[in-house]
Amino acid sequence: MVKSRLYRILSRIIDIRPGEEIIASLLFLYFFFIMFPYYIIKPYRDAKYIIKEGSEYLPIAYLTTAIVVGIVVAFYSRLQARVPRRVLIILCLVFFMVTCLISQRLFVKEEKFIWMPLVFWVWANLFIVVLGTQFWILANDVFNPREAKRLIGFFGSGGLLGGIFGALLTGFLGRKDPDLLLLIAFGILILSIFVVNLIFIWQRRKGSPDDKAEKKDKEKGAEPAKVGFIDCFNTVRKNNYLTLLAVVVILTFVVATFIDYQSKTVIDIHEERMDEMTSLFGYFHAALLGLPFLISMFMTGGIIKRFGIRLTLLLFPLLLLLCAFGIGIWPVFGWALAIKTSDKSLSFSLNQFTRELLYIPISPELKYKAKVFIDMFLNRFAKGLGALILMIFLIPFFRDFTQPSVMQKAEVFDKPGVLETTDESQRIDELELVDKRIRRVRFASAFSVIFIFAWVFFNIKVSKEYTKIVKDKIKIKWDRADRMVAEKLDVDYTKLVFDTIESRNRSSILYAMHIFDLIKQDKLTPEVKKLISYKSDEVKASSLGGLFESGETALLPETDEIISEDVLGKEIGEIMSLDVYQEVMKSYVENALRDEGVESETARMEVAKAIGLMESESPLAEKLGELLWDASPEVSKYALESAAKLRKKEYVPALIKKLFNPITREDASVALEKYGDRVIGALSDYLSDRDEDIELRKGTASVLARIGTQDAGDCLMWELEEGKGEIDTELIDALDRIRSEKPGVQFREDIVETKILREIKKYCLTFIKHFGTKSKRKKAEMTKGLPEELNVSLMNVFKLFGFIYLREDIMRAYQNIQVGTKDSVDYAIELLDNTLKKEMREIVIPLMEDLALDERVKRCRNCLKDFSRPNRKNA
Amino acid sequence: MEINAREKEDIVIFDIEGEIRRSDISDITLHQLVKNQLDSGKRNILLNFQNVEFIDSFGVGEILASYISTNNLGGKMKIAKISKKLYLVFQVTMLTKVLEIFDDEEVALDSFNKE
Secondary structure, rough: OOOOOOHHHHHHHOOOOOOOOOHHHHHHHHHHHHHHHHHHHHHHHHHHHHHOOHHHHHHHHHHHHHHHHHEEEEEEHHHHHHHHHHHHHHHHHHHHHHHHHHHHHHHOOOOOOOOOOHHHHHHHOOOOOHHHHHHHHHHHHHHHHHHHHHHHHHHHHHHHHHHHHHHHHHHHHHOOOOOHHHHHHHHHHHHHHHHHHHHHEEEEEEHOOHHHHHHHHHHHOOOOOOHHHHHHHHHHHHHHHHHHHHHHHHHHHHHHHHHHHHHHHHHHHHHHHHHHHHHHHHHHHHHHHHHHHHHHHHHHHHHHHHHHHHHHHHHHHHHHHHHHHHHHHOOOHHHHHHHHHHHHHHHHHHHHHHHHHHOOOHHHHHHHHHHHHHHHHHHHHHHHHHHHHHHHHHHHHHOOOOOOOOOHHHHHHHHHHHHHOOOHHHHHHHHHHHHHHHHHHHHHHHHHHHHHHHHHHHHHHHHHHHHHHHHHHOOOOOOOHHHHHHOOOOOOHHHHHHHHHHHHHHHHHHHHHHHHHHHHHHHOOOHHHHHHHOOHHHHHHHHHHHHHOOOOOOOOOOOOOOOHHHHHHHHHHHHHHHHHHHHHHHHOOOOHOOOOOOOOOHHHHHHHHHHHOOOOOOOOHHHHHHHHHHOOOOHHHHHHHHHHHHHHHHHHHHHHHHOOOOOHHHHHHHHHHHHHHHHHHHHHHHHHHHOOOOOHHHHHHHHHHHOOOOHHHHHHHHHHHHOOOOHHHHHHHHHHHHHHOOOOOOHHHHHHHHHHHHHHHHHHHHEEEEEEOOHHHHHHHOOOOOHHHHHHHHHHHHHHHHOOOOHHHHOOOOOHHHOOHHHEEEEEEEHHOOOOOOOHHHHHHHHHHOOHHHHHHHHHHHOOOOOOOHHHHOO | OOEEEEEEEOOEEEEEEEEEEEHHOOOOOOOOHHHHHHHHHOOEEEEEEEEEEEEOOOHHHHHHHOOOOOOOHHOOOEEEEEOHHHHHHHOOOOOOHHOEOOOOOHHHHHHHHHH
């Protein structure tokens, strides 16, 4: 991809990928042009209201806002369902431009319109609620979580920069000509319309999912769904994740209301004059936004990347908790500034951005409804709720509080607003008012602490739920086939049927023994059951002969009676256990074994099969050892099958040796599996014997996987730890099979983690070996996919992760990284980001990201450098 | 038994001739051949059974082992042109529940592309 100049500039300051620079810049500007006017409007609103009404009446403003916003949300949600998004955004921008101009005119004659401060307060809140929500919905649609994590700091900082400019301008003009401010806000909103248009043009060119859905609806002539306030509310109520998000938002804004009240009350103690207050709020906001701007621009991405969503969500409430304690103990200007600074700097950067990330994995339909309800209504409602709590609890209680201490009074007297008063009675009134306000601030602090604890609790819950939502965005693409085959198919039965058919042409004895096996195992299809239950003449006409289109018929002994499975088994067992039978058959067996030619192969097969029907202690069973070593794979197969039935210890070495030969490997594996835990010691010896053939060792690993007990897992894990790595892939695969079939089997975390690091190191070295050169040919190879050894290495890493984390999650991530779309790769990485431990996350995730080849080589090199650190030496 | 491999649109087709039974294996097994293809990065395997007369339990094991190895790597293994007689046995033993079987090679190849 061609790298534009804009990309080259932006890539120096943020983690941006080619192709993202235009939309990220447009969103930066969009947010800038919304927040610039808002930070002119906000200090203007605060100053007008506090000067005209006083901070005591702030709760009324909060409450009125909550009610009005509720009504507006009901109207807006219906509008959103009917009007295309682009038109709706522009309509809203025009509405706020016009009303901004009207407000400016009304404030000029404010003596006539005494209700203006309250109306303007509500209007200003609507401004940020509507335009802010529209911005975040748009940004949410454009990016997936990984992209948003990287870029949210950047385009979010656009809003903060706009805020700084707006607040600085207000600080400057607030003293000179405050009425000019709203005209400037009007002018800037015009620019935002232009940017919004550009964003939608970009989206159309890219063919955004939203755009496509809209087109489809148009083609279908679909009527827009009737979406109202109740529908939005029900959407949130019925969805556990959205309900948690709503609770988090309520708690965030209730606490914000308390903090706002506390800081404004302290500032109210300080400043009385309107122009000075406007100016103070302007500079205060500018200063407060400078910090979050720096945090957003340069730190947000890094913080989220480093701590993950879960911890990042906790940073803000924990800092506020500290400040709430501080201001509660010592309610002075310094702490008010600290708590407000913490609130503003983190709520507008880390907290809001992280909260926005929580919306991204939700489906667009749910998201639009949820955001309208939560971001537009609920946050104002929460402010109203906070205000109601303040009103209910603060006003009646402050009369009963004790008088402030002498020291506190001295601090209060130092305040400019108090010292400037000359009249003694007014001075006493002022003092009492200040005392009351201090007590309220303290009481509000106590409430803040309680609500912050609840906030932390729900933040933890919502972040856990977020991982589940991310997980649901990506699908498992395949499961271990051995598990699936075992679930869907009875492999023993299948093989038995094939052997029965095969033996029919070879030997009637073998055929009869197979039928007997089918009877014993009660694994007969109705057709076969019919075969053994009726007279042979009828069978000839109806059953297997017809079924398998063969001219030959079953060579079963004829009988007029239905053969009972139990009776047949008992009778055969009794005959074979007779001493005389063993004696008579001994010479026959010896003769058959003596003649190793092809002609007597069938006889040896019959003997090998027959021994499996005898007791393990019968004299003839001793002959099985010889048959296991028979040169004929057919004889060997029946001998292995009988060995699996008799399970005698002395057969084990022969069975293990049979793992070497690909023709006998499967039958030997099945036989050894039947021994279960008893054979683990012997298998372990072969597995760890470096002088033994490597194919045989791989075979033993596979058998241990089939056995699948904790002991088998421990044995494989021991070899994984102690081995030289030559059969690591087979060991890891065997352990993965156990993990997939028996999730209860546990593996030692320390061994697994060490192995993961080694495997990652191997991956990096291989990657650099393949692509570290500047050769164009090598780079061209990359477009065809990773070389197989890298694929194997990567697969091993993920299988190993599956041993210590939930295997299903890890496999889901791995499969989507391997064969997913760009979005599903990003969701897979996001899932890993929220699943793996920090130290593993830091190593693995940079290697998984879809980057240019050179960048990936660089990351592999960095990773190897990281491995040379003392605490990673074990890798 | 004789097995020849050819490739079509990134799909490896094994043309098998004769009977897949343990007594007929002289050099390399079907599973080993499939594994070799998987090791070279191929993920789509088609077994052409047009000239397969019969298979024994070893053959079943080889087919299932090949299927498992392919699917465990996220690949697909399918079978085409199986005889009616063999298909009936596959049905009776429920192998058809696991294996995707097609009458026609082209249809089988198309099915890979559709996924």
